[in-house]
Amino acid sequence: MQVFLNRLRPPLLVVTTALGEERSGCIVGFSAQCSTDPLRYLVCLSPENHTFAVAHRAEALGVHLLGEDQRDLVAIFGEETSDQRVDKFATVSWRRGETGVPVLADCAAWFEGAIAAQIDLGDHVGFVLRPVVGGPGDHSGVLRFDPDGDYQPGHPLAEGIERRRDAPDRVDEAELESFPASDPPAY
Ligand SMILES: Cc1cc2nc3c(=O)[nH]c(=O)nc-3n(C[C@H](O)[C@H](O)[C@H](O)COP(=O)(O)O)c2cc1C
Numbered sequence: 663m664q665v666f667l668n669r670l671r672p673p674l675l676v677v678t679t680a681l682g683e684e685r686s687g688c689i690v691g692f693s694a695q696c697s698t699d700p701l702r703y704l705v706c707l708s709p710e711n712h713t714f715a716v717a718h719r720a721e722a723l724g725v726h727l728l729g730e731d732q733r734d735l736v737a738i739f740g741e742e743t744s745d746q747r748v749d750k751f752a753t754v755s756w757r758r759g760e761t762g763v764p765v766l767a768d769c770a771a772w773f774e775g776a777i778a779a780q781i782d783l784g785d786h787v788g789f790v791l792r793p794v795v796g797g798p799g800d801h802s803g804v805l806r807f808d809p810d811g812d813y814q815p816g817h818p819l820a821e822g823i824e825r826r827r828d829a830p831d832r833v834d835e836a837e838l839e840s841f842p843a844s845d846p847p848a849y
Pocket residue numbers: 674686687688689690691692693706707708709710711712713714736739740741742743744745807813814815816817818
């Protein structure tokens with residue numbers, strides 16, 4: 663299986679979220695489009711991460727595809743943790759999106775997704791997203807996972823931090839419609 667995974671080289675995303683004034687975000691390699699009708703995108707978050715703790719109670723996620731020149735964002739969002747009082751958003755340019763999530767100014771493409779479901783997948787929780795709005799970014803190419811990359815994740819998977827997992831598995835569909843959606847997003 664490792665041979666397969668080493669060849670896969672998934673894109674590295676910055677996934678952001680917010681709850682009131684609390685913001686969080688991390689690098690995500692586990693993601694994929696998982697339905698066309700309705701259009702849905704799956705992002706997998708580890709409960710070890712601060713981002714999960716916020717996302718688990720939030721209504722939406724911001725998903726950013728990085729350009730191939732944006733390795734510096736992996737250092738900020740993938741190798742630091744907000745559990746150590748790091749404000750990752752102090753060093754990047756961002757704005758508050760339609761759904762309230764931070765939207766990064768610099769990326770290759772982005773969308774905001776309403777959280778349609780949270781599914782326990784093992785050591786990650788799958789967040790099924792209904793795209794609400796999105797657009798292109800200025801960076802070209804796609805930054806992909808490098809099997810030889812010397813990554814130092816802010817939270818190694820073996821830490822075993824217990825986060826609360828008390829949100830419902832599935833969000834009420836009527837509630838989900840509360841974000842005005844251009845579905846599919848216009849880009
Ligand atoms: C290359 C790479 C891929 C990663 N993929 C994921 C992922 O798919 N899901 C996840 O929850 N964390 C993933 N991480 C780990 C988080 O990005 C990392 O632990 C981050 O520091 C967590 O920050 P936080 O505690 O502020 O949320 C990845 C890290 C790296 C470097």
